[in-house]
Amino acid sequence: MKFRTFALASMGVALGATAAFADTTIRWLHLSNDDAGTVELYNKIIHDFEAENKGVKIQLQDLENEAFKAKLPTMLQSEKDRPNIFYSWGGGVMRAQAKAGFLEDITAAAAPLANTISPTALEAFQVDGKTYGVPQNTGEVVFFYNKKLFAQAGVKAEDIKTWDDFLAAVKKIKAAGITPIIVGGGEKWPMHFYWSYLVMRVGGAHALDDAKAGKDGGFKNATFVEAGKRLHELAALEPFQAGYLSTSHPQAEGMFGDGKGAIELMGQWLLTAQGPNAADGKGQPIDNIGIFSFPTLPGGKGEATDTLGGINGWLVGKGAPKETAEFLKFFSQEKYQREAAAKGVYIPVVKGTESAIENPVLKQIGADLAKTKYHQNFFDQDLGPSVGRVVNDISVAVAAGKMSPEDGAAAVQQAWDEQ
Amino acid sequence: MTVTTIQESKGAAGGVWVAALIFLPPALLLFTVFVILPIGEAAWYGFYNWDGYNRPQNFVGLKNYISLFNNSSFRTALLNNLIIIAVSLAIQLPLALAMALLLARRAFGSVAFRLIFFLPYILADVAAGLIFRFIFDGDYGPLSGATQALGFGPVYMLASPTWAMVALLVVIVWKYFGFHMMLFIAGLQGIDRNLYEAAEIDGAGAFQRFRFVTIPQLSPMIKLSVFFSVIGALQFFDVVVPLTGGGPFNATNTMVSFLYLFGITRMRVGFGSAVGVVLFVICVTFAFGYRRLLMRDD
Structure with a gap:
């Protein structure tokens, strides 16, 4: 006691x-x-x-x-x-x-x-x-490009306004013997930026909220299918670096730093990450890096000023x-x-x-x-971890032609229903 | 004399009970808390749609199990486990046995070779995965360097679903055959030399000695090796994540990496638990079935 x-x-x-x-x-x-x-x-x-x-x-x-x-x-x-x-x-x-x-x-x-x-x-x-x-x-997810490589291929970033301009630029860069686009496909989320931006440009500011609310077939509606089709259309030009399906994100940043490709769609952190991941530890000097906004789509509801980012x-x-x-x-x-x-x-x-x-x-x-x-949070954060990771999965599969745009959209809807 | 024996044995029996009372509870408690309870919890979570926050509330019955078997990535993972088992049994164990036969004799350098072949087994799985990720890398890896030196283009093994799986199997065989080789060497050294002499006197050739002396004498070790291979293959995980991350297109997942990538990182604890339960049932069925059928006498 x-x-x-x-x-x-x-x-x-x-x-x-x-x-x-x-x-x-x-x-x-x-x-x-x-x-x-x-x-x-x-x-x-x-x-x-x-x-x-x-x-x-x-x-x-x-x-x-x-x-x-x-x-x-x-x-x-x-x-x-x-x-x-x-x-x-x-x-x-x-x-x-x-x-x-x-x-x-x-x-x-x-x-x-x-x-x-x-x-x-x-x-x-x-x-x-x-x-x-x-x-x-x-921050903003935006197209970063290597100014020297663009000049070499005779492409002007200012001229890229529409999706067709963008595809034409990709073809021109490829014809010049340069890898047009670098993407860390092994980690999947870098590819989901393409699908996200395409959804935003096709469907506009309300597309994602409407789908979440289940309007118009939810994620199965035409906007999301169209985004997949456009993504596959781009991937069919084979614009990505060889073996992009196994490239990790830091590797991709390093490749951009090494000047091994002309374009990368990435968040603003690329600026600080491309240097340390490059082979020489320095990467591209800042005056050789430019940015341009994700192009608009003909008939799309989204505007060129709409941004994706965290x-x-x-x-x-x-x-x-x-x-x-x-x-x-x-x-x-x-x-x-x-x-x-x-x-x-x-x-x-x-x-x-x-x-x-x-x-x-x-x-x-x-x-x-x-x-x-209209500033949109990253899809894989906005939709939560379970649906978000499915978006990452299907972005890579649809781009690579392993999955149809319709099946991709349906998989997202299914994940949304199951969560 | 008899009386004392009885008394002694009685005393011994009492002693056993006292010892059991003292020593069993801590072990039993730990076993219950860390083994039995988690198994029960996983089985319980498997019936819920639960993201890991608060208590599971949304009871969904067997829905997790249904969507699991409808999930093509899970079926791929299950198939991959079977492929790993097949390769372990058809390539890894014969290779281990061949090496064991070569190195069991006390020949010059055999100890050094045993050590070299055993080293990959000691290496941490994650480290092995990272090392081979570099080796198979199409841009910087030595494999791609070799094909380019030979005049072929670079190879991106990890970017192709089929070849990534081959790469994974290569790493598995490389990493684990040394362990089975050691088991076989231990087994071979335990075989009575007289049996070989007797067989030789009876006129048995080298193959007959192998077939009728070595194999039967080694069979307990082979059975054990098969057991470890299958259970190891079913629970295989650590190399997958650093090597391929389950990709491309979720083509190189095993059941456990599927559980991790689709259950834990997606915060679908209920779904992940259902995967765990399926894996547990498969492992337990195999373990008990195998022991009952093949390892009865060992």
């Missing part, structure tokens, strides 16, 4: 001691794939926040991309291990987390962010009108201390986000920061994103 009292007392003392040491600890989980510049910025923001808010401590933890995705569902189940702030690509995964009750509603606290962050970006972290997180960065940010775990939302607001201040833009580590979502971007290609992407009226 005496022992128990003693134990309780000492436990109380211990608890009191930690409380005096730091009233609140916020556990912040990010990806270890973030480069050194980003982590440096995070640490600086933490330092500033802790200096202004005595008694609040922020613990920065990290997990590797794939490990993060695999471990997060388990971590969320545990009240003790649930991170207070964690990285998110939004979309179907976030909706599942919200539905399961693992996310904290920060609608009221986050309301002032509407003054500084675009509504599209904010909506990416809302479910049924409730805000569960704060967006941090955005909106990534931070979700707040259920039961997070109330200071968490304050920290995210602190984090989203223009002065910090301008710094990220200037360093070129990511494209911030905070309005006005795009002017701080120094990298010329990234600046152009920032300008595209500033004028877009």
